[in-house]
Amino acid sequence: MAPPLLNREVMRVTTPAVMVVDDDSAMRTFLETFLTERGYTPIAIDNPLEALRRFQLERPAAIILDVIMPGPMDGLDALAAFQRIDRDVPIIVISGIARTASVVRAMKLGAVDFVAKPFDDDELATPLSHALRHRRVSAPAISTRSASMANGGGMFGDSEPMAEVRDLIRRVADTDTTVLVRGESGTGKELVARALYASSLRRDKPFVKVNCAALPNDLLESELFGFERGAFTGAMQQKPGKFEFANHGTIFLDEIGDVSFPLQAKLLQVLQDGEFARLGGKQDVRVDVRVVAATNRNLERAVSDGEFREDLYFRLNVVCITLPALRERREEIPALSDHFLQKYSAQYKKPLSELTRDTMQLFMEYEWPGNVRELENLIKRAVVLCSEEPIRKEIAHRIAAARHHHAMTAAPAAQPVKAAVPAPPAAAENYSLKEVARAAARAAERELILKMLEQTRWNRKEAAEGLGISYKALLYKIKDAGLDRTDRTGEAPAR
Numbered sequence: 001m002a003p004p005l006l007n008r009e010v011m012r013v014t015t016p017a018v019m020v021v022d023d024d025s026a027m028r029t030f031l032e033t034f035l036t037e038r039g040y041t042p043i044a045i046d047n048p049l050e051a052l053r054r055f056q057l058e059r060p061a062a063i064i065l066d067v068i069m070p071g072p073m074d075g076l077d078a079l080a081a082f083q084r085i086d087r088d089v090p091i092i093v094i095s096g097i098a099r100t101a102s103v104v105r106a107m108k109l110g111a112v113d114f115v116a117k118p119f120d121d122d123e124l125a126t127p128l129s130h131a132l133r134h135r136r137v138s139a140p141a142i143s144t145r146s147a148s149m150a151n152g153g154g155m156f157g158d159s160e161p162m163a164e165v166r167d168l169i170r171r172v173a174d175t176d177t178t179v180l181v182r183g184e185s186g187t188g189k190e191l192v193a194r195a196l197y198a199s200s201l202r203r204d205k206p207f208v209k210v211n212c213a214a215l216p217n218d219l220l221e222s223e224l225f226g227f228e229r230g231a232f233t234g235a236m237q238q239k240p241g242k243f244e245f246a247n248h249g250t251i252f253l254d255e256i257g258d259v260s261f262p263l264q265a266k267l268l269q270v271l272q273d274g275e276f277a278r279l280g281g282k283q284d285v286r287v288d289v290r291v292v293a294a295t296n297r298n299l300e301r302a303v304s305d306g307e308f309r310e311d312l313y314f315r316l317n318v319v320c321i322t323l324p325a326l327r328e329r330r331e332e333i334p335a336l337s338d339h340f341l342q343k344y345s346a347q348y349k350k351p352l353s354e355l356t357r358d359t360m361q362l363f364m365e366y367e368w369p370g371n372v373r374e375l376e377n378l379i380k381r382a383v384v385l386c387s388e389e390p391i392r393k394e395i396a397h398r399i400a401a402a403r404h405h406h407a408m409t410a411a412p413a414a415q416p417v418k419a420a421v422p423a424p425p426a427a428a429e430n431y432s433l434k435e436v437a438r439a440a441a442r443a444a445e446r447e448l449i450l451k452m453l454e455q456t457r458w459n460r461k462e463a464a465e466g467l468g469i470s471y472k473a474l475l476y477k478i479k480d481a482g483l484d485r486t487d488r489t490g491e492a493p494a495r
Contacts (some may be wrong), residue, residue, distance in 0.1 A: 016061035016132060017041040021051040021078065022094070023069045027117070031064060034121060047071060048078035055082060062131050063091045064124070067106050076105055083110045087237065090131030092124070103219055110237065113223075116214050122190075126209055130245050159332055161324035165192065168321050173199035178271065180256075180316045181294040183323030186373030189294040192321055193252040196292055205249030210242050213255035221263055227279035241278065243270060243287050250290045256316065257297030257308065264309045271315045291316075326368040326375065333363050336372060340379035352383050359388050362395045367402060400466040407451045407466070446481040449474070453483070 018040045020031045028044040035042040043060055045051040048069065055063075063082060067075035079091055093106045096117035103114050113127035172179060173196050181189045190209070197207045215223055226241030242251060253259075259267065270276050271291060275284040293316050302308035326333070337355055345351050355363075368374055378395070382388045449467070456462040464474040478484050 015039055015041045017043055017058060018128070019043040019045065019051060019055065019058075019060040019063045021045050021048060021063065021069075021075070022066040023047065023071075024066070027066070034124070038125065048073040048075065048081075051078060052081055052085075055085065059086070060089070062128060063089060064128070065091055065093050065111075067093045067095045067102055068097050076102065076109065079106060079109045079111060092127055092131060094119070094124075103216065107219065107222065112239065114215065114219070122209060123211065123214075126207075130206075130208075159324070159329035161329055162332070165321055165323060168319070169195050169199065172196070172319050174201055176290050178291045178293070178316055178318045180318075180320045181292065181323065182320060183294075183296065184325050184371055185296050186371035187323040187325060188372050189296075189323060190252065190254065192323065193250075193254075193292040193294065197250045197252075200250065200290065202249050202290055206246050207250050207252065208242050208246040209252045209254060211254045213258040217260040217263065220259065221266065222279050224263075225266065225276050225278055225285075228281045238278075243276065243289055244285060246289045247287045248289075250292060253291065253293040255295060256293040257295035257299055257302060261307065261309070264312045268309065268312045268315060271312070326371040330364055333375070334360060336375055337363065337379060340376050341383065344380045344383040348383055350383050350386055352386065352388070355382075355388055356392075359392045359395075362392060362399065366395050366399055397465065400462065401468070403455060404452070404466040404468060407448055407455065442481070445477065446483070449477055449481060450483060453478075 018035050020028055020035070020042055022028050022031070022044075023046050025046070028046065032042040032044050043054060043058060045054060048071070051063075051065075065075050065079060065082075067079065069075050069078075073081075075093065075095075079093065082089060082091060087110065090112045091110065092113045092115060093103075093111045094115045094117055095102065106114060112131050115124050115127065169192065179193075179196060181192045183189055193209075194207065197203060210224060212220060222239070222241065224241050224243055226239045226244060229238050253267075266276060270287070270289070274288060275286050277284050299308055299313050299317075303310050303313050326336075337360070341352055341354065345353075363375075370377075378391045382391050449463070452463045452466050453460070456466065460474055460478070461471055464471045467474065469477075
């Protein structure tokens with residue numbers, strides 16, 4: 001039988017150790033779970049001094065470091081110290097306060113990547129994978145979740161708009177055509193990009209995601225194209241960019257509409273020639289990359305406003321896939337809800353078999369401004385809390401608020417306020433301007449209350465919620481406006 005030390009050494013080869021340094025206990029717990037699920041051995045530490053001590057002893061394969069921490073040594077000081085001990089260890093810095101100066105300093109000190117809090121799993125998994133691969137560390141496949149997403153997980157539904165999306169994906173997936181994915185925030189643009197990648201001839205090559213809105217513009221160029229040693233003060237070593245990591249594979253440029261105008265020219269060069277120069281570089285780097293871009297902005301308007309290059313727009317818009325908003329495919333809400341219920345019930349081991357009819361009815365009435373992402377987050381909250389009551393109340397409140405807003409904007413058109421104001425007496429100079437204003441306000445308020453009561457079928461509780469006032473306040477205003485002459489069945493007053 002092999003001695004215990006040998007067993008530990010074998011374990012360390014198959015499960016690389018990754019050190020997490022963060023003073024937030026909740027974030028440390030999250031990252032420990034994140035790393036464990038992906039086949040890494042986490043070493044979680046709450047302060048830089050202890051991290052340095054443990055680093056000397058255990059020499060992890062990579063470090064995830066919060067750069068903003070209180071104490072005698074902050075994250076940036078720790079980063080510099082780690083680099084002095086081992087310049088080759090890849091360090092990914094994270095922070096909830098994306099100060100440009102701090103991020104720039106961290107990159108100059110030798111960090112290989114920056115991820116802003118809060119972040120999705122893939123936003124950390126991809127740079128961590130690349131960092132370890134660049135150091136030639138043997139590690140298992142990183143994210144079963146990513147693989148599921150890449151195969152189009154969640155891209156289901158029988159609606160006509162989604163059938164068109166799937167058909168477009170099928171027709172262009174095995175080509176190298178640049179694809180522009182458009183749609184509102186939360187509609188699933190990244191899922192489309194991953195489905196294109198999973199069905200392409202490049203599916204065995206890298207898939208690299210870059211959120212162009214997540215980094216300050218002065219850092220995005222080095223993120224995409226990398227830099228040479230000595231390109232700027234603190235550039236102690238060469239750093240490849242995301243395009244190089246994606247060579248022979250696919251790069252997904254999310255939020256492409258937020259790229260600054262000067263950087264758009266360099267992106268255009270890559271799309272046209274497949275070449276670019278690193279920051280401080282004297283020679284061009286050639287890459288073979290399939291580009292998928294996504295945006296929720298109106299690029300045509302951005303072009304006409306001079307904010308987006310027309311030539312880059314045409315280069316990106318070779319094939320356009322437009323995702324429908326969730327309100328445009330309401331028939332899929334029950335299936336999506338069931339999918340997320342099963343997913344998070346299994347993930348959190350908290351069974352919540354199905355939603356009640358009342359909750360589903362509210363879901364079907366709601367406009368879903370956050371689209372599928374908003375639905376997923378609400379279902380996740382219901383599973384975590386083991387109750388759908390909080391999300392039902394929240395959706396009901398949002399529906400009432402939307403009706404209130406609609407009534408506020410529609411009431412003046414339906415009944416001009418000036419028509420409800422009593423005409424002043426012949427001796428106008430004796431008529432108080434304050435009285436005119438008061439009469440106009442009372443008339444407008446009466447009209448709005450009446451409209452809300454009719455919309456809610458004279459359900460005073462719902463009307464009060466829609467108007468944003470208390471139930472007692474509504475009863476007083478109904479009586480004061482003369483709207484209380486109703487029969488006991490709640491029918492509208494005879495007029």
